Amino acid sequence: DHREDDLAQDLLGFARQVRRELQQKRPQKHDQVHDHELAPLIRKRWWTQLGQLLKACEEYPHRLPDDAWISLRLDGCCWGTLMSRLKSSGVLNYGFREEIAETMVASCRAVMCEFGGVVGYTHSDEMTILVPPGPR
Numbered sequence: 521d522h523r524e525d526d527l528a529q530d531l532l533g534f535a536r537q538v539r540r541e542l543q544q545k546r547p548q549k550h551d552q553v554h555d556h557e558l559a560p561l562i563r564k565r566w567w568t569q570l571g572q573l574l575k576a577c578e579e580y581p582h583r584l585p586d587d588a589w590i591s592l593r594l595d596g597c598c599w600g601t602l603m604s605r606l607k608s609s610g611v612l613n614y615g616f617r618e619e620i621a622e623t624m625v626a627s628c629r630a631v632m633c634e635f636g637g638v639v640g641y642t643h644s645d646e647m648t649i650l651v652p653p654g655p656r
Contacts, residue, residue: 527566531577534569545561593648
């Protein structure tokens with residue numbers, strides 16, 4: 521077992537550490553389902569360390585390269601559930617809703633303006649925006 525200060529402090533090192541840990545463990549078995557295996561248990565402090573390392577990557581202080589295209593891919597969360605609830609509660613009628621489509625187009629345009637996108641595509645709860653090379 522590793523102590524907290526034994527966990528790698530960089531993402532690549534930690535990923536290697538997790539891999540070694542998983543390779544040493546056997547899958548867990550479910551008491552009631554004999555032909556099903558669960559992933560080996562990883563302790564909470566390991567998940568916490570992973571979360572901290574990933575958050576540090578998201579807060580990367582450097583700028584994106586000026587000489588490369590950037591593709592922004594945005595996808596909604598629980599879209600189907602939200603739409604079902606709005607329709608079953610009578611807030612929206614069933615079927616295609618023009619006002620939802622118009623809202624998604626307006627959202628796509630707003631993101632394009634914010635990030636200097638030149639091409640945008642939206643469908644359902646997804647949008648993709650292309651940002652050309654240039655100053656960021």
